[in-house]
Amino acid sequence: MKYVIGIDLGTSAVKTCLMNEQGQIIDEASCAYKLYQEKPGFSEQKPQDWIDGVMSTIQEIVGRYTGEVADIIGISYSGQMHGLVLLDEAGEVLRPAILWNDTRTTAQCEEIVAKVGKERLLAITKNPALEGFTLPKILWVKEHEPETYAKAKHFVLPKDYVRYVMTGELHMERSDAAGTLLLDIERNDWSTEVAEAVGIDRALCPPLIDATTEVGTLTEAFARATGLSSTTKVYGGGADNACGAVGSGIVTGGKSMVSIGTSGVLLSFEQTPDKNFGGKVHYFHHAVTDAYYTMGVTLSAGHSLKWFKETFAKESSFDELLASTEDIAAGSNGLLFTPYLVGERTPYADSVIRGSFIGIDTAHTHAHFAKAVLEGITFSLRDTLEIFRSSGKDIRDIISIGGGAKNPQWLQMQADIFNANIYQLQNEQGPSIGACMIALVGSGIVASFEEAVEKCVAIGEVFEPIAENVEVYNEIYNVYTQIYAQTKSLNEALQAFR
Known part of the structure; x- marks a missing residue:
């Protein structure tokens, strides 16, 4: 062996x-x-x-x-x-x-x-x-x-x-x-x-x-x-x-991945370097030779959830925090969160913008706020998905990895907000498994990255979008996309007091 x-x-x-x-x-x-x-x-x-x-x-x-x-x-x-x-x-x-x-x-x-x-x-x-x-x-x-x-x-x-x-x-x-x-x-x-x-x-x-x-x-x-x-x-x-993509099976055309860790990434395989995204997303060489990937970044993805927990739910575990949101309907009863805690990368590249809760009223509970944080993180990643789709990419299937792939409720939310099938991996090891797969291919143990994926990557549960949730989230996302422009000048004015 x-x-x-x-x-x-x-x-x-x-x-x-x-x-x-x-x-x-x-x-x-x-x-x-x-x-x-x-x-x-x-x-x-x-x-x-x-x-x-x-x-x-x-x-x-x-x-x-x-x-x-x-x-x-x-x-x-x-x-x-x-x-x-x-x-x-x-x-x-x-x-x-x-x-x-x-x-x-x-x-x-x-x-x-x-x-x-x-x-x-x-x-x-x-x-x-x-x-x-x-x-x-x-x-x-x-x-x-x-x-x-x-x-x-x-x-x-x-x-x-x-x-x-x-x-x-x-x-x-x-x-x-x-x-x-x-x-x-x-x-x-x-x-x-x-x-x-x-x-x-x-x-x-x-x-x-x-x-x-x-x-x-x-x-x-x-x-x-x-x-x-x-x-x-x-x-x-x-x-x-690139290694996270390899370890998730994103080694051929038509494959995409979302990774929610401290930051968040939505990444898609590209066969050529000649598409024009106008700098709205990153365009990098892949670890797969003569291939590329495009990628949008949310700077405070899992970081936003961690901040919320440590600030407002210090005694709760992450599992308890997420479980508290299960009975909250899509849209958090009109409460929206933007995860711009340290600025934002995609699509704004703005280091000054900061996060917001919009629509707070007395009916909102701790669970509503927690769900709004989850939704806001996922909306931010949808910003990248919309850039891809507007360029003509038909993205219907997405592999989900990272902390956002460990909770079934959040995986279903990704399916509903992205209006795509979300695939969970059976044995997710992150970029380290991609590094191993590169060594398998380089050493000739396997002949190609496609063969390495067959050996190393196994799909687990699949989360399909729920039509009624998709409809609700489409409407709310249209509101979400307006928050950046409405709060940009306010955050620039507040920068002097930070």
Whole structure:
């Protein structure tokens, strides 16, 4: 029996899984690490903490493994996107990594738009200049830490740095590179035009690889430290959303996925890079070679529910909170919630907007508010779905993963608000299973991602839309879509008091 390891490098922890050649997860381990937020808007991590966490989880799994370590033949990755790791001539880290949720770079985003041009940037990268992307972070270091920038030889993203330490080979994988604002999506290469326009040396950009590219084997030192064999082959891996899509079976045309975690994502497979969404959704390379995906993001999805629970229902469990809403009819008796607690990404890209409860009256109970939060999160994700559908995509079936897939009531709500069949997975492991599947394909244990899906992804319960709820939610959604415009100026005025 042969085995592969999938490493999911998240924002709060690393999760490592061991999968056999039959597609079964047989062991897993996780290790948390610290997030540094020393100033408002700053969010950083120490890359060494990622390395320590990866080594710890592999050591834990190998310690329980009873077979021959040489039978663990491949390793791949899923990684948090956009984070900036700067390396010097010797490959040493120059400063802590600036993460995807760091928002210090508004001025640098404005600089990119001014120097490249909004429409030209969209034509090349398929994405607007947002604080979360990597290029604004590079420009921030260039402006505020010129001595550090002067020493920089390369930049990499989090999982690409971990792979570099494990193999000694420096590359950047395309599904992650697509989130830097430096990749020409249609040409499938770094954009000299963007780099020159903003004054970045293209030599900072490492060689590009695909998710299933074999980059080499483990270094003797890393193999010795973890108990693995130095013959273990290492593959490129993918961005966390790309790996989540792979692990959910979104590897061919016509497939879509919704993921509700701290943030929320609605993602759809694309065969070509030439559709025009006008920057309203993200357009990235997939982990599947020569394929793409489009994606809209709700910044405060599960975060909104967590905030509501901790603020107004601290003594209740999430299960108790959701159970309290079961008898509340669709529409929460005229109460609406917008989940803009930290701004919003899709479709507004507005860091100033904030959330609202609209329509409160004395008939509303705690349960009405809880249900309105669930509905508001799902309405926000429908904003992305409407962009897809208005472009001509016929989306009738959606895989649901994350926290929003763990509650039958919420799954039914997704079916009703999206007017689509919602599919729950039997064994959801998130991006880590996608990382394992990349290693299966890269190593040749399976011939294709389609075959990997057959082995690894099993559909569970299906939730079909209820016609009367669909009708109610369509009417309420029309009201929901008006709240942003009606509250935008109010939130801009209130910003001075935050």
